[in-house]
Amino acid sequence: MNLFADMRAHVTEALDRMVAAGDLPQGLSFDNVAVEPPRDAAHGDMATNAAMVLAKPAGLKPRDIAETLAGHLGRLDSVESATVAGPGFLNLTLSRDLWSGIVTTAQDPAFGLSKMGEGERVNVEYVSANPTGPLHVGHTRGAVFGDALANLLSFAGYDVTREYYINDGGAQVDVLARSVYLRYLEAHGREVEFPEGTYPGDYLRDVGEGLKAVHGDAFVDRPEEVWLDDVRAFATEAMMTLIRDDLAALGVEMDQFFSEKSLYGTGRIESALEVLDGKGLLYKGTLEPPKGKLPEDWEPREQTLFKSTDYGDDVDRPVMKSDGAWTYFAPDIAYHWDKIDRGYDQLIDVFGADHGGYVKRMKAAVGALSDGRVPLDVKLCQLVKLYENGQPFKMSKRAGTFVTLRDVVDRVGPDVVRFLMLTRKNDAPLDFDFAKAVEESRDNPVWYVQYTHARIRSVLRKADGMGVAPGAPRLTDPAEVEVAKKLAEWPRLVEIAAKGHEPHRIAFYLGELAQVFNSLWNKGDDDHSIRFLHDSDPQATAGKISLPLAVSVVISAGLGILGVTPVEEMR
C-alpha cells in the first residue's frame, strides 16, 4: 500500500474524466504527473503538479486545470480538501481516517515491499578484492554498500544475485604464490627475506605452515616451474577462505563466487571477443601516448583494440598485449559477457573510487555485447577516513598498523559498521570515528535509531504484561499524525532508493522516522493523554500502542535492508 501511488492513480483517473468531458484535449501524456509530499507541511499532505505539467501541451492555464481537477478530487472520501496554490499546485489534505489506516497497514512486516522489480533479474557484483590478503577498510565500505543495495533491490521485488569476482588469473596471484613459498621455506626452518614485490604480511605465515603440512618438503629447493601452480592454487584458496570469513564477520553472504581463472584456457575469453569481432569492433592498431604524463618506457606498439569509442569511451582500449597475452580488460569483458549470457536484465558493479577510469570502457563493453539491451550501472565508493576521537588514525603498511575489516568489526561490531558506512551516499568521502561510532548520544545515528526501537519494544513488552494487545489506532494529536505521515512515506522511499541504487536513503529515513517518533514521545511528558501506556485504561492503551508498534516494524524492516539487527534492549 503506497498512499502516494494510490493518489496518483486517482489523479490520472480524474484527468481521464476531464479528457472525456472535454476539459482537456485528447492524447495528453500523464507521465510527468507526480504526487509528492509537499516540502512545507502547511501546504497539506500531498501535492500534485498535474496542472503545471499539462498546461502547455493542453494550451490551458495551469490554475484553470487545477480548479477543475480539484473539483474531481474533492469528491473522494479520502480527500478532506483540495486547494489550488502558487503557480498551479494542487494541495490535498487527507482525512484523518486515512492516516489511521496507514498505521494499521504498517504493522505488517510486508509494509513497503514493492513489486517494482517483479520479473527482473539483477546481478550485483561487489567487493571483488584480489585474493592476496585480508579485506581492509576500503573494501568494507564496498561490501556494506553492495550488500545493502542487494537487500534493497530484493525488498523492491527484484530477483537479486550477489556476486564476487575473484581476480585469480593475473600476475598478482603469482606474487602471492611466491610470497607463500617463502613462508613455506620459513616453516622448514630457513632464513628468508622478502624482496621488493612480494607480500611480507604475517597473515601468510599460517598459509606457509599449511602448505608444509600438505606437501611436506616436496617443494624445498625446487625450481618455480615445479611448485608454482600448486602453491598458487593452495594460496588463493587459503586467501578466499580468509576473505569469506571476513565477509561473514560483517554479515555478508554471497550467492556466487566467479573465478577469473576459469575464463582462461577454456575458450571463454575468445568467444566473448568473437562477439565483439562479429560486430566489427576489434582491430589491430597503435594507440597515441597519453598526454601530460608520458611513461618513460613508452614506445608505439601494435595491439588488438576494442573500439569502445563507438560506445562512449574516450579512447579505444587494448584487449591483447603486443606479446599476444590478454590484458586485464579481456577477462573482464568475458566475465560481463557471461553475466549477460546468464540472462540478467540489469548489471550493477560496485567499485572503489580509484577504478573510476574504468567505468566507461566497461559500460562500452556491456553496451556492445548486449546491443544496448542490458544496462550496467557502476557505483563508485569513495574513501573511508578513520579517526579516533577526531584525530586521524595513522595507518602504515610498513609498521603493520593498516586497518583491516576485521579490526573495525571487532572494535565496534558489525551493526555499527554497517549503519555508519551507509550514512553517506556512496560517492561522498566518509569519516569514520571509532569513538563516535559507539557513543550513546543523539548525534550517533545508529545509537539513536536502535535506542528508539528498543524503547518502543520496552513499551510493547509492558503493554503485553498488562494483558493489552494493540488495537485499532486512535490518532488524536497532530504529533501522532506526523508520525503516521512519516510511515506513509516508507513505501515510496523504498522505490526511490531502489530506483536510484541508493541504500543510504534508507539510513537517513530511519533517522527521520526516529526523530518524529521521539518528538511524539517527549510530548507525552506534558500531555499525558497521548502516552502509550495507561495503567487503568486498557482500551486507551490498546489504541495508542499500535502507532509505536508500526514504527518499530518499519524500523526493523529498514534496518533489515541495511543488514543491521534491531535490538530489543540497550545494554
Add this chain to the structure above:
RNA sequence: GCACCCAUAGCUCAGCUGGAUAGAGCGUCGCCCUCCGAAGGCGAAGGCCUCAGGUUCGAAUCCUGAUGGGUGCGCCA
C-alpha cells in the same frame, strides 16, 4: 593535457531525478529538564546553494564555460 566524481549554514552532511519561503545533526545563544526507557526537550540566530551564462511557467537539481578539491590515464589487476 584529457576523462570521471565532488563543491549547499561556522563544522559534518541531506535534499524525493525540475517544484512553492533550501533542510537535519553538531557548534553558538535563550528558556525548560526528576516524565512509558536517564544518556535530554523546545525555540532563536545563522544561506548570493563556489562563480558566470543558458534551457522554461519554475533550477541547488538539467546544459555550457570558469575556479577550487579528489581520482584515474598503453603491455598493473
